[in-house]
Amino acid sequence: MKHAHSEVIEQLGLGILIIDAQFIVRYANPFIENNSKQKSLAGKSLFSLFPELPQVWLRKRVESVLMLDNTTYTNWHQRPRLFDFPSSRPITGSARLMYQSCSIFKLKSAEKDDLVCITVYDSTPTAVTQQRLQNSLKRLDKERNYQVELNRKLEETQSQLVQSEKLAGVGQLAAGVAHEINNPVCFIKSNVECLRDYIGKLQSLIKHYDDLLDASLTPELKVKRDQVRQSLDMEYVQEELPEILDETDDGITRIEGIVGSLKDFARLDSGQWQYADLNEGIQSTLKIVHHELKYKVREVEQDLGELPKVQCIPAQLNQVFLNLLVNAAQAIEKTGSIKVTSCHMPERASVVLTFTDTGCGIPASKLDKIFDPFFTTKAVGKGTGLGLSVSYGIIQSHGGTISVESEPGEGTCFRIELPVEQDNH
The missing domain is CATH 3.30.450.20 (PAS domain)
Structure with a gap:
């Protein structure tokens, strides 16, 4: 039975x-x-x-x-x-x-x-x-022609609600990941600061030793001392150590920025609202991602217009710029170029930013999914699929829109429109 x-x-x-x-x-x-x-x-x-x-x-x-x-x-x-x-x-x-x-x-x-x-x-x-x-x-x-605009806004709201539901599904995961990353980053940062101090003291000690040895060693022993230093390449090591520490600090700063964006993704209403120059944000982000771009991007063209200061959370928008620039570089298979533009649209009380690359492009069948959490066009292990969904959430929280146009083999263009003033801030 x-x-x-x-x-x-x-x-x-x-x-x-x-x-x-x-x-x-x-x-x-x-x-x-x-x-x-x-x-x-x-x-x-x-x-x-x-x-x-x-x-x-x-x-x-x-x-x-x-x-x-x-x-x-x-x-x-x-x-x-x-x-x-x-x-x-x-x-x-x-x-x-x-x-x-x-x-x-x-x-x-x-x-x-x-x-x-x-x-x-x-x-x-x-x-x-x-x-x-x-x-x-x-x-x-x-x-009733006068209802056309109202219906369009209703459809946009429905689309935003659907996307918000998907983002909420990974919000708790993002917060947990940010917490787990933040703990080791803190003690790495502390250790790097200690190393910088200790290395400075060691270099000072080595210099004192050299001064004492120069005054007391015979010419033969000085030659042996110099041979040992040369075999260990000590001059290069002493010159390279500060640069290594600086690059490590830069890497820690980038990780802290990513952790901050994950926290913002889980709690998008947090952060400090202020008026900021978005052109400055783009330029500072370009400096941060320089090492990521330099291997494949032969030129980053900047056509930045005169913008009013925009009411925003600058750190969050900088994270969006970083995600789009890194994605653009990764979409370029060998060598290519990136173009960044900005302009003011006073009739709409908004600013428009575009990020265009000459990369491999995105198939039309995938364009409507690229803002979904965990969706990625990259190979397995090359991306988490969170970058664009995080960016989408940030732009939505700023009352703006982000859209994409792409042709396989031709490249991709992301367009962001943001209001100059926020209604609720």
Whole structure:
């Protein structure tokens, strides 16, 4: 006799798939089997059974769930469907694919291997209702022209809310990472300061020793002393030590800036609002990332116009500039150029900044996902996928917009528009 809960699962109007870490199906309930028109799915590869699945995206989501032991969601707004299932409620007279909302979470299994559950919920009724409502609004817009601007703002607000929900999902993780990084950075910084002091004392001691030895050694011993110094390359070492310490300080400063941005990402309403010159912020950021750019960027063209001081949190905007410049350099495969522009738009009471590179570009299929947390076009291990989502959150918290245009093989341009004055600050 079947267990009661097994009968319930088989009757649910909800898809349940259980896979292992190798993406082998361990269980599929009747909802999955009936909609896929496949039987006996257990033991087969998920991607061979459902070739339409976005493999890279799903692999990253499953890896994240296994590593963080959390639950991740996707709804039909951002990703209309994962599986090519037919809809039982067609929007028109012809059959349509099902709109789906999915969740992915790790199972607390007694088995040794890790198991992940993917649930598939049919969101077609909600999607149909909302699409019909949108069509009604469009017809209403034709009759009432004065509502066009209002509807546009409502759509923008909806998009911002969706993005804010995704950002909130990684806010707690960002705060934890920032805390864990900040502790070792503090004692590294303290140790570097001690090293600078100790090295200064050692160099002073060596100089005193040399003065004493010069006064007491025979010419033969002086020659041997000089040979030892030369074999150890002591002059180069003594000249290089201060530069090494300076570069280490610069690296610590950059880490502290990144940690600060992670904290801001988790708590975007923090920080000190003030009026700042964004051109100065761009130029100081260019100095910080000089070492990152110099190997592949043959020219950084600056076309910076006259800007009014903008009410902002400068440290956060500098982090955005840093992320965009580093991304631009990394997108250049061999050599290329970057152009940074700024201008004032008094009629809109705003300023506009652009960051353009001649790199590899971004495929059109990925442009609408680049601001998603953990999404990256870089190779595995080369990026966290947080930089642009952090930047998006910062620009949104400043009441601005950030957009992107890109052509594969031609390059990418990020455009930022920020208000000069904040309404609530």
